[in-house]
Amino acid sequence: MRLLFSIFVFTYFSFLFLTFFIIISIVFLLTFPFDRYRKAPNFTLSIMARFMMKASPWWKMSFDGEEKFDPSKPTIFVCNHQSFLDMAFIYHLPWKMKWVSKRSLTYIPVMGWLVWLTGHLTINRSSKTALKKLDNLVAPLKDLVPVMIFPEGTRTMDGKLKPFKNGAFLLAKEHGFRIQPMVIDGGYHAMPPGSGYLNPKVNFKLKVLEVIESEDFEDMKSLKDHTYQLMKEELQKLKET
Numbered sequence: 001m002r003l004l005f006s007i008f009v010f011t012y013f014s015f016l017f018l019t020f021f022i023i024i025s026i027v028f029l030l031t032f033p034f035d036r037y038r039k040a041p042n043f044t045l046s047i048m049a050r051f052m053m054k055a056s057p058w059w060k061m062s063f064d065g066e067e068k069f070d071p072s073k074p075t076i077f078v079c080n081h082q083s084f085l086d087m088a089f090i091y092h093l094p095w096k097m098k099w100v101s102k103r104s105l106t107y108i109p110v111m112g113w114l115v116w117l118t119g120h121l122t123i124n125r126s127s128k129t130a131l132k133k134l135d136n137l138v139a140p141l142k143d144l145v146p147v148m149i150f151p152e153g154t155r156t157m158d159g160k161l162k163p164f165k166n167g168a169f170l171l172a173k174e175h176g177f178r179i180q181p182m183v184i185d186g187g188y189h190a191m192p193p194g195s196g197y198l199n200p201k202v203n204f205k206l207k208v209l210e211v212i213e214s215e216d217f218e219d220m221k222s223l224k225d226h227t228y229q230l231m232k233e234e235l236q237k238l239k240e241t
Contacts (some may be wrong), residue, residue: 002197009055010168018109021117023231028117037140038119044200048183049091058201059190065208071095074141074177075211078168078227080235081150081159083187089204090148090184097148099138100167134171143175151227159188161232169224172190172214176233179212181227183235203236 024041029042053059069075077097079090087099099120106112106122115122121136137147151164172179186204193196209230217223 003198003202005056006196006198013052016051017114020044020159021110021114024048024114035135037098037143037145038117039096039145042098042118042120043109044077044090045114046096049088052085052088053092053204056198056200056202059204060202061089061186061204061206062210063093063206066094067212068208069095069146069180069188071100071140073145073173073211074144075146075180076137076141076168076177077148077180077182078231079148079182080231081152081155081183081187082159082184083155083191085187085190085204086112086150086184088168089187089206090182093208094207097146098137100137100147100149102135102154109220127185132219136165137171138175141175146180152219155193156188157193159192161228161235164224164228166220169227173217173220173223176215178225179214181209181212181231181234182232183207183209183231183238185235185238194215198227207238208232209234228236 009054025046027044028038032038035041037109040096079086088208101115101120101122103122105115121134123134141147148170151168152162153165156162168179171177184204184206186202190199190202190204205228211229212227214223
């Protein structure tokens with residue numbers, strides 16, 4: 001059952017990626033002269049994400065706390081990372097964000113091109129200049145384009161929250177941006193690391209937490225530690241629901 005479902009899903013995803021690569025390329029060419037942050041291609045990618053999450057009629061999604069986001073304030077979203085389906089799931093939120101992804105994604109044909117066409121930022125986590133590249137997010141944030149960062153840097157291998165990298169919190173402290181944590185569950189169950197099979201029955205859950213004002217903390221470390229502890233507790237609660 002899982003083998004057949006996995007073959008179907010990856011074939012379906014391949015079709016979506018190829019089809020939407022063509023569509024997004026056209027949207028990009030028509031809008032890039034006046035679409036500074038590539039909002040139109042990014043919105044088109046969100047349509048593909050909705051189709052991706054329809055791969056199984058038994059994939060259920062639930063959202064909580066969407067009203068806690070204030071689009072009139074520059075906001076850095078941070079969220080735990082469980083699987084490659086996380087982006088498709090989070091794209092269902094009613095606002096669109098500029099994502100920070102690992103550089104290796106750009107080496108994947110079609111997927112990497114989509115990252116570039118939609119204006120997302122990629123960084124080499126091992127590079128000493130990786131944190132400096134996050135400065136590219138300052139302009140969109142000040143123009144009220146929310147940013148999405150996985151502070152763990154990579155997906156979990158055991159379903160638990162991994163230690164956080166400094167980037168999002170350094171950026172927030174330096175410029176006074178607010179941090180808005182989110183926790184998600186389901187991606188790890190959909191395809192545990194090391195498994196080649198997808199699970200056709202998964203409950204994907206997302207909870208937006210209260211905003212954290214970076215100015216309320218003395219330094220980056222205290223901001224990061226507070227956010228980590230809060231997300232760890234809320235993730236456990238989400239798993240138990």
